[in-house]
Amino acid sequence: MKIALVCSHGGHLTEMKQIETRLRDADRFYLTYPAETTRSLPRAYFLPQYTRFPHLIPLCLWKIFRILLRERPDVIISTGAELAVPVFYLSLFFPGVRRVYVECSAQVFRPSLTGKLVIGISHLFLVQWKFLLEKYGPRARYVGGLI
Amino acid sequence: LIYVTVGNHFQPFDRLIREMDRIAQGLDDRVVMQIGAGVYRPEHGEWFDFAPFETAERHIQEARFVVSHAGIGSIISARAHRKPIILVPRRRTFGEHFNDHQAEMVRVLTEERRPGVYPVEDVNELEPMVRRLDRLEEPEPAGPADSGRDRLLDEIERFVFGPGGPL
Numbered sequence: 001m002k003i004a005l006v007c008s009h010g011g012h013l014t015e016m017k018q019i020e021t022r023l024r025d026a027d028r029f030y031l032t033y034p035a036e037t038t039r040s041l042p043r044a045y046f047l048p049q050y051t052r053f054p055h056l057i058p059l060c061l062w063k064i065f066r067i068l069l070r071e072r073p074d075v076i077i078s079t080g081a082e083l084a085v086p087v088f089y090l091s092l093f094f095p096g097v098r099r100v101y102v103e104c105s106a107q108v109f110r111p112s113l114t115g116k117l118v119i120g121i122s123h124l125f126l127v128q129w130k131f132l133l134e135k136y137g138p139r140a141r142y143v144g145g146l147i
Numbered sequence: 148l149i150y151v152t153v154g155n156h157f158q159p160f161d162r163l164i165r166e167m168d169r170i171a172q173g174l175d176d177r178v179v180m181q182i183g184a185g186v187y188r189p190e191h192g193e194w195f196d197f198a199p200f201e202t203a204e205r206h207i208q209e210a211r212f213v214v215s216h217a218g219i220g221s222i223i224s225a226r227a228h229r230k231p232i233i234l235v236p237r238r239r240t241f242g243e244h245f246n247d248h249q250a251e252m253v254r255v256l257t258e259e260r261r262p263g264v265y266p267v268e269d270v271n272e273l274e275p276m277v278r279r280l281d282r283l284e285e286p287e288p289a290g291p292a293d294s295g296r297d298r299l300l301d302e303i304e305r306f307v308f309g310p311g312g313p314l
Contacts, residue, residue: 003307010155011220013200018223018296022304036197037155052157075307100306102299106219108251124306126299129255143302144295147222 003028004073006087007080008049009035012104015079018146019102029071031064031087051082065090073097080104080114088118103127103140105147111135149277150210151180153237154218155197159185160243163235166270167214168192170277179206204228212280214273217249217256217266225263226290233276234266263289 003026007016013032020028030044038044045067048056064086076091077100078084084101091097103115105128119125119139127136128145151167153160164182171178171191178192181203188194207213207224212231215221225232236250237243253266263286267276280286 001308011218011223014220014223017200019300019303022300023307026307035155037200037203040199040201077303077307098306100303102303104219106248106252108248108255110248110251124303126302128299141302144298146296146299147219147226 001026001075002071002073004031004068004071004076004087005029006031006076006078006084008083009033009037011106012079012081013037015102015104015146016077019077019079029073031067031083033083047083050086061086061090065093068094075100078102078118080112082114084114085117088121092121098123100124101126103132105129105145107132109135148206148210149174149176149178149212149214149281150206151178151192151214152203152206152221153181153183153185153216154220155183156216156218156237156244157184158237158243159183160216160237161185161187162241162243162270163214163216163273164189164194166273167277170274174277174281176211176281179210181206212286214277216243217252219252222264222289229263229288229290231263231265231280231286232289233273233280234264235270235273236266236268261289263287 168189
């Protein structure tokens with residue numbers, strides 16, 4: 001079992017660390033942004049923050065594809081934000097990968113753009129506030145929140 | 148120790164740091180501030196811009212209470228360490244975030260009245276709240292994590308290690 005963990009370097013990472021406590025001894029690696037908070041992660045690939053630096057989008061996509069090709073994860077879990085979009089879509093080239101998206105608990109009433117873009121290709125899509133269920137429709141599930 | 152944090156967002160939140168620096172003058176406790184991308188340099192406390200995850204956790208652990216932007220990471224960490232936390236929302240109009248989701252967070256947390264979580268609408272309400280917690284011998288800590296957190300983690304664990312399902 002190999003798991004890719006996809007998240008930004010702030011609160012999304014804190015959420016991911018909560019999830020990581022349940023991933024037992026599964027082989028796993030991070031796809032994230034370079035920052036003080038991510039420097040000490042045991043296994044991480046660093047990608048450019050493509051929404052801030054749009055000219056780096058091609059490089060970002062190429063790097064993600066290479067990483068997926070090399071690592072071949074069985075499951076991809078993302079707590080957001082935007083980095084989930086290219087990773088989830090590029091993972092469609094690798095049949096059998098299961099995608100889990102956990103909408104950040106910062107999204108209380110309004111769906112995130114990332115959530116709207118990946119809900120259609122997520123095998124498990126969880127929101128952390130029940131207000132979001134009607135916004136996202138039947139593919140979204142609510143069982144509880146981290147905060 | 149009182150730990151002040153604006154999280155890892157790339158936009159500044161100087162309104163909070165400036166106000167906490169002013170309030171810090173009148174406090175006996177040591178105040179440590181993580182100022183993020185801000186340009187205002189505190190004069191009445193120690194400060195740094197960004198730090199590794201573990202450093203922030205250590206400050207939270209040592210703190211009597213935490214004053215923070217209304218970010219998820221800070222709330223989760225404060226709960227994990229059973230510390231009271233005051234939350235002040237970043238605002239879009241001041242160039243502190245892309246949108247006003249932190250104000251929404253504060254609104255919903257105000258309604259839900261969670262133990263140990265003290266949301267304020269704006270920086271002008273910060274001083275009374277800080278003084279209130281400062282006066283208490285042992286302010287009520289945030290958390291412990293309720294079953295909602297466990298249910299979410301159970302669900303993910305079950306999916307990852309279970310048979311999976313069709314898309």
